[in-house]
Amino acid sequence: MSDDHYPRFSDDEMNRRHALARGLMDSEGLDALLLYGFGGTNRSAQANMFWLSAYRDFNQAYLIFPKGGDASLFVGLYNHLHNAKVQAIFSDVRHGAYGNPEKMADQLDALAIGAGRIGLVGINPRFKNLIPFEHMDYLKERFPEADWMDVSAKFRDLRIVKSAEEIEWIREGARLSDLTMTACEEFARPGIPEIELAGRMAAAFRVEGGEQQTHFVTATPMVDPHTPLPWQNPRQRKLEAGDILLTEISAAYFGYAGQGLRPLPLAAG
Structure with missing residues (x-):
């Protein structure tokens, strides 16, 4: 149990996961992973997000996990932000606002990867749940040179074999x-x-x-x-x-x- 009274995986375990995610980026030639999660059945639709960040949101959330540099987590509701900052292992945790994911897109710009190759990790590849249509439409319009690639199934495969x-x-x-x-x-x-x-x-x-x-x-x-x-x-x-x-x-x-x-x-x- 951690000092904040939440159970935690070890640093070695989280580093193992991050290394696997970066290995996926290397193999697919990606500049970043963009993960989307929603509350789903008792937050089960946040499993991918949780695997990398140690945080599960009750609403929608985005996680930018770049090949180099720090990750950024954007939570859907402002009143969930304080708890997210305590639970997430990343230091950059923000309110993502409502409507189109403009703040998340601003961070893609700040990382200078808006024209890069970005791997999308949705909720469940079995049901083809990627990210909301309106959000994808917005991102394609804002970043017309970006190469978007659905890697949800390949990311799921990273999680299938469980650690001790x-x-x-x-x-x-x-x-x-x-x-x-x-x-x-x-x-x-x-x-x-x-x-x-x-x-x-x-x-x-x-x-x-x-x-x-x-x-x-x-x-x-x-x-x-x-x-x-x-x-x-x-x-x-x-x-x-x-x-x-x-x-x-x-x-x-x-x-x-x-x-x-x-x-x-x-x-x-």
Whole structure:
């Protein structure tokens, strides 16, 4: 735990990641990486940003990671700026303002790479989430000589093989997920609403420092089931004897989650 009371990866671990990112820039002939992140499902769409900066924003954010020189982080909301400055490992952390990313573009100008080759790292290459259309339109108009290259998939590949430190965080996420399922077994009784059960399950990991990643809880009668899968939004429906409780639970330790998909039968009366 650091002096600011947030868990931290070691300097060696962060340097390892930065070296991998610069290796990607070397192999692709890039002058900089431009990363975009959004809140997504409990900030999961900030994973790339977090991997380099140790900060996950609740709104949109940009990170300029140049081949040479210091990185710059631009957060979406001004009232998040102070916390971002504490958590991020980079010293240049600013409010990115609203609308088009003008302040971020100003920094590209300051780095003299507005006519260079810039690698774009979006949210998830599987779904082709790059950066907002309006922002890309603005950047292309402002920097007509820039060569933009989507390297989201190649950047994702850098993150696939986890380090020993990351595996320890995943283990903690798995422990927190197990606590959640233990609470489910304790409180899942006929008469409790799904929404209350979900809240009691969430309390099990929150008091231990965990974060909610996926928290799906749905009950359905075993004699006449209406769904084969847990729903994303728990209801006010009360559990009944003879139900099967369907769950998909991922509690996370600062973005590193375990996961469990478990059915739990409630004995018929």
